[in-house]
Amino acid sequence: MDLRGKTVVITGAAGGIGAALAHRFAAEGATGLVLADLDATAVDALAQSINRGLTRSVTCDVTDPAQVAALVDVAHREFGPVDLFCSNAGITTGTGLDTTDEAWGRAWAVNVHAHVVAARAVLPSMVERGAGYLLQTCSAAGLLTAVGDAPYAVTKHAAVGFAEWLSMTYGDRGIKVSALCPQGVRTPMLDHGLARGHAGAQVTAAAGEVLTPEQVADAVVEGLAAERFLILPHPEVATYHQRKA
Numbered sequence: 001m002d003l004r005g006k007t008v009v010i011t012g013a014a015g016g017i018g019a020a021l022a023h024r025f026a027a028e029g030a031t032g033l034v035l036a037d038l039d040a041t042a043v044d045a046l047a048q049s050i051n052r053g054l055t056r057s058v059t060c061d062v063t064d065p066a067q068v069a070a071l072v073d074v075a076h077r078e079f080g081p082v083d084l085f086c087s088n089a090g091i092t093t094g095t096g097l098d099t100t101d102e103a104w105g106r107a108w109a110v111n112v113h114a115h116v117v118a119a120r121a122v123l124p125s126m127v128e129r130g131a132g133y134l135l136q137t138c139s140a141a142g143l144l145t146a147v148g149d150a151p152y153a154v155t156k157h158a159a160v161g162f163a164e165w166l167s168m169t170y171g172d173r174g175i176k177v178s179a180l181c182p183q184g185v186r187t188p189m190l191d192h193g194l195a196r197g198h199a200g201a202q203v204t205a206a207a208g209e210v211l212t213p214e215q216v217a218d219a220v221v222e223g224l225a226a227e228r229f230l231i232l233p234h235p236e237v238a239t240y241h242q243r244k245a
């Protein structure tokens, strides 16, 4: 996908990876960037730091279908149909079997069900046009042995499974779906996890090179051009698992 002139939506945009994607997509020539996050102040500051003319910031909880539908409406109204939807918001909750049901529920809602909500909101118009790209941020934790925090590893495996299902089901209708599966990335998520002694963050940091969000954005731009099913900005993961839709 050539990003020039494209309309892009990014969720979890105020976080480390989301913000790097936003800056990189703007540099690649996207002309409509709709940046969504729970954190209204941070996402608004991000939009301002890029360019008010080509960005809109939207406060949105990705688990709420009405808010996600409204987000897609903003993109349509302001910039036209969505060419690329980056379902990127994600959270870490809990650790092992002592994780509360409430924390398991939040992990499922944000790390898995939000991708379903996004697909429902954005796919009909993409199918109608016979073109569109859905990028789901999953994780290496959704491909490799499930170590670290159980809710994170389990939900990221499910997210990869859903991306694969979407890719197989909608691929012949002109829709591309990719799962972004980085290993460790230096963002607030990783830093907070390390500060709180979370097993998942410790495993991630110990597993090898920790990437910058900008390196992840580089891999995404390269992956969108190659239209791969799995975008794997880490050599260990790349050799472990690489497939094409």
Ligand code: NAD
Binding pocket: 011, 012, 013, 014, 015, 016, 017, 018, 036, 037, 038, 039, 060, 061, 062, 063, 088, 089, 090, 091, 110, 137, 138, 139, 140, 181, 182, 183, 184, 185, 186, 187, 188, 189, 190, 204
């Ligand atoms: P981050 O914590 O910096 O950013 C996550 C963003 O998502 C935050 O701005 C947060 O406000 C937002 N968010 C959380 N819940 C939301 C909700 N319900 N609705 C809308 N926004 C919400 O983390 P990051 O590292 O940039 O993570 C981005 C994605 O990358 C996540 O899906 C994460 O699981 C994945 N990931 C991160 C790493 C890593 O090492 N940092 C590795 C692999 C995958």
